[in-house]
Amino acid sequence: MSEFIAPAKPIIGDEERAAVDRVMRSGMVAQGPEVAAFEQEFADQMVAGRRCVAVSSGTAGLHLGLLAAGIGPGDEVIVPSFTFAATGNSVALTGATPVFVDIEPDTFNLSPAAASAAITDRTRAIMPVHLYGHPFDAPAFQALAAEHDLQLFEDAAQAHGASLGGQKVGTFGTFAMFSLYPTKNMTSGEGGMVSCASDDIARQVRLLRNQGMEKQYANEVIGFNTRMTDIHAAIGRVQLTKVGAWTEQRRANAAFLDAGLAEVAGVTPPPVRAGAEHVYHQYTIRLDGASGVERDAFVAALKAEHNVGAGVYYPIPNHRLASLEKYAPDLDLPQTERAAREVVSLPVHPSLTQADLERIVSAVAAVAKAGA
Numbered sequence: 001m002s003e004f005i006a007p008a009k010p011i012i013g014d015e016e017r018a019a020v021d022r023v024m025r026s027g028m029v030a031q032g033p034e035v036a037a038f039e040q041e042f043a044d045q046m047v048a049g050r051r052c053v054a055v056s057s058g059t060a061g062l063h064l065g066l067l068a069a070g071i072g073p074g075d076e077v078i079v080p081s082f083t084f085a086a087t088g089n090s091v092a093l094t095g096a097t098p099v100f101v102d103i104e105p106d107t108f109n110l111s112p113a114a115a116s117a118a119i120t121d122r123t124r125a126i127m128p129v130h131l132y133g134h135p136f137d138a139p140a141f142q143a144l145a146a147e148h149d150l151q152l153f154e155d156a157a158q159a160h161g162a163s164l165g166g167q168k169v170g171t172f173g174t175f176a177m178f179s180l181y182p183t184k185n186m187t188s189g190e191g192g193m194v195s196c197a198s199d200d201i202a203r204q205v206r207l208l209r210n211q212g213m214e215k216q217y218a219n220e221v222i223g224f225n226t227r228m229t230d231i232h233a234a235i236g237r238v239q240l241t242k243v244g245a246w247t248e249q250r251r252a253n254a255a256f257l258d259a260g261l262a263e264v265a266g267v268t269p270p271p272v273r274a275g276a277e278h279v280y281h282q283y284t285i286r287l288d289g290a291s292g293v294e295r296d297a298f299v300a301a302l303k304a305e306h307n308v309g310a311g312v313y314y315p316i317p318n319h320r321l322a323s324l325e326k327y328a329p330d331l332d333l334p335q336t337e338r339a340a341r342e343v344v345s346l347p348v349h350p351s352l353t354q355a356d357l358e359r360i361v362s363a364v365a366a367v368a369k370a371g372a
């Protein structure tokens, strides 16, 4: 059988290795000048110069952003259930309550209408996710936030460089978080970048990541150690010079898959919102349950019969996880449940060859036709 096509593939090159070596030789490996340079370069390239603060992970970025924005016990924050658990976890870690809300029926992003219906007098903020690298309906959420005096936060973990109406994701809310985990569109090994709407939020995030100190031993607030190291920042700086070309390749790969899958019965290629630049962290199709194509059997057949790897993000809605279900007794989110049953993410990463792409299309068509 042909070689296995992996669903994701981090790319680490000689330049990244050389950058790590440079920092190691300097003898200064903890947070220092590399982190400061990475923050400035990321700000200029990704979020139109907004203040950026680097932290040890995306999850830490969400947690610190929420705390910096004043979220805590007694508050409610509206989040999707159809996402990685870090979204709801970070809200719960502040002592606030994650309020899980349904997604739009066509895209996989949080529904502004459903969010509106979930607002109570305890709601302080809405934190949608630019899921799979596809921008959520930011103008609708900004309007909703303005109308109800709420804050908007962006989980942009998967959406480096995406935009809507010409505006970059990461510039719509009080803060936004980009993950730098190896499977994301760019990596620093582990890490997160927080884009901040104001000097005050940026300063609070900086304090919280470093024991509450700006000046040594003048601790102003109770904080964490969630600093990024210069070793990680050096990797991230190199990746920043490459991610633009990788994103173009992801988009080209997605366009090929779109064209190849357009006529395949039972398969819906990923929708793109008007005015959106999707960065295809994932290329996620929907299998039409009514056509008799069963998702788990479909994924198994792609692997067994065609050696094509595929992922399911996410099979269990967050409000049904053992860790988070206490926040959502008796909640019914029909679009979330349907997506959790129907989604399949096909390989779209920049290392795919033309032959790989052709194999993916023919494998999906063959398995769909067989009604796996």
Ligand SMILES: *Cc1c(COP(=O)(O)O)cnc(C)c1O
Binding pocket: 057, 058, 059, 060, 083, 084, 086, 087, 129, 155, 157, 158, 179, 180, 181, 191, 192
């Ligand atoms: C990856 C991810 C996170 C968490 O980022 P880490 O860097 O892994 O901590 C949060 N939200 C979403 C949607 C993610 O995909």
